[in-house]
Amino acid sequence: MDIDLIRELATPNDTKIVLAVIDGLGGLPHPSRGRSELEAADTPRLDRLAAESACGLTIPVGLGITPGSGPGHLALFGYDPLKYTVGRGVLESLGIDFDLQPKDVAARGNFCTLDADGKIVDRRAGRIPTEESAALCEQLAKIELPGADLFVEPVRDHRFVLVLRAKGRKKLSAEVRETDPQKEGVAPLTAEPIERGAKSTATLINTFVREAQTLLSDRETANAITLRGFAQQPDLPNMPEVFNFRAAAVAMYPMYRGLAKLAGMTVLEAGESYLDEIESLRSHWDDFDFFFIHYKPADAAGEDGDFGAKVAALEAFDKFVPALRDLGADVLMIAGDHSTPTTMAAHSWHPVPFALSAANIRPDAAHNLDEHSCLRGSLGTFPATEVMPLAMAYAGRLAKYGA
């Protein structure tokens, strides 16, 4: 997608666009039964939708490139995921719904265990329970640093987020090397500035680490910390401004809400089920033009390598299709941020089934929403960054280019 071109051509209209993302949608054949999760799942409503849609397969980042959740979603929102990157620290902050500010520096932290010589003997401090970790975070949050506020928020087990927020005129930089040596038997590293402007931030970080270690020094395990993935919010073009529309997002998991917020969407309440999510869209239907709605269970089952659970998650989604269609969007898309084949129990590089239902589509030979069928779709195998321009076109929201 050429952002400047889209910005130039984007035209308001009274049409509605729904981008329904099924996280980890694509899969691979079951080793003995030969059908993929989508093929094995009984999804008559999704298949009917696909039959009435223009179908294809999206490439999230590039052929052979396995995306994380950040790049997978940014691509669907129209951003080149190689140009716009979301650092680990920012993603972790989004994942716990932390209200990250534009100039904050965030890092992923680990509690770890040092021996008497100060060498790491356990990088994860025996995966201490989240409650214990939370109590330690409360202690560390009391550390005071000159010129910066700090936040220490538990994530899960031994993991936490550190956020530094500059006070007054001070400027922080994320160009700091991680303190996690990524192996045991050595001491944690000192935070080193990667660029000149990061020197004072590195000093702050080293002060924090030293004081943290003092606070934790009486402990047998979890007596130190490591930090990595120092990052600031990426400067993403604002979706409402680029596409000239009002954009809303609904997602039960904080990370996806956070990614939507980074893109400039308004985050709506998600409730406690996918039906709640759909109802949330319905109750804000008049207030927005574009809606991103996120469904997580397919990816979670894929990551667990549980074929049956992924099939069940897809079948569960299928039952929501009538409610999604009832919203009456002019453009309804079913997309995935990446494939998560259960046979691999991980994200993968395989292109992701995609269906776009709207007026003016070219009917094609893709009659089911699955990997095989979408290969026969009229959209072909195409970059995920082109999803938004297609949606805009089908919504009558893109002016003609050139005379």
Next chain:
Amino acid sequence: MDIDLIRELATPNDTKIVLAVIDGLGGLPHPSRGRSELEAADTPRLDRLAAESACGLTIPVGLGITPGSGPGHLALFGYDPLKYTVGRGVLESLGIDFDLQPKDVAARGNFCTLDADGKIVDRRAGRIPTEESAALCEQLAKIELPGADLFVEPVRDHRFVLVLRAKGRKKLSAEVRETDPQKEGVAPLTAEPIERGAKSTATLINTFVREAQTLLSDRETANAITLRGFAQQPDLPNMPEVFNFRAAAVAMYPMYRGLAKLAGMTVLEAGESYLDEIESLRSHWDDFDFFFIHYKPADAAGEDGDFGAKVAALEAFDKFVPALRDLGADVLMIAGDHSTPTTMAAHSWHPVPFALSAANIRPDAAHNLDEHSCLRGSLGTFPATEVMPLAMAYAGRLAKYGA
């Protein structure tokens, strides 16, 4: 392929990748019988491999662009062939196994025939026999130039290679215009520098041409020379460094060995048959991770416009497939550097059938290795530069991109 991205994500593994290139693989339908060379050939082993593979068609350079051997191979190795070019002089040197050094300037030479007025009457000197040409090259090799060694090596018929190698601190430049006017009835041109730094090289070349003409002046034919395609080795990123693996190549024709060497591969002995080539891979199996193996006869038959010979060459390859598979690579690819349809008796721009056999592939409707069938493959029609990222992904050698 984004080289920096691949370099960042490439991760060692104990997997093996084999890239088997069938030169000039793609074709066109026979004008009366209607089937392409690949469709007409009886290749049950290739077809079985294709049925078990992810298939597609590769675009070597761009739609409509007919590649030479250089760009065709560079693309398969992962290099953008529009960014990395191999000059004619370098390609000719590689083609005769000349041990070109990084700073050498190489040119393609022709013996030609001048009339009494010094005008070219035959640009190819009646295509004098290679032996006669070789004797003349020996004479020309005795010319001495200030500051540079020179090599004059026969190629075939009237063609030879001139290589200039700087001595001491002297620097040579390839930015020199060719002396071949590309038509008859005019005198050979003077070598002109294209940039300021090429002035002394142009002077050397003009001295060489003048002395050559003096040495040849008693002859009726082949009494002069023309030179074109001045070139130095391109500065290609090193495949082992980019992909973080050990790479080997085996090819019976010197040009392909040379291209592999330019890319940083270790060249293995090829023996005298394709079976020897395969045995060479087998005997070095533990020493490398990536193997490029080259098969020439299909292209040669295509260039000759001999449909039956190309069919026979493909059928001959088919019999080697079991030996190739027996190597036990984790990723085995059958690819072509370009199409060479016998009806055109030349390289062409048509996309090239491609099959990748590995774990975690999506089975597709491409059940034969041919132009029609591969259109139904799960890889689609895609740039040849993406072959290596795909191979790396399927070999479990690429880390996830982004969190």
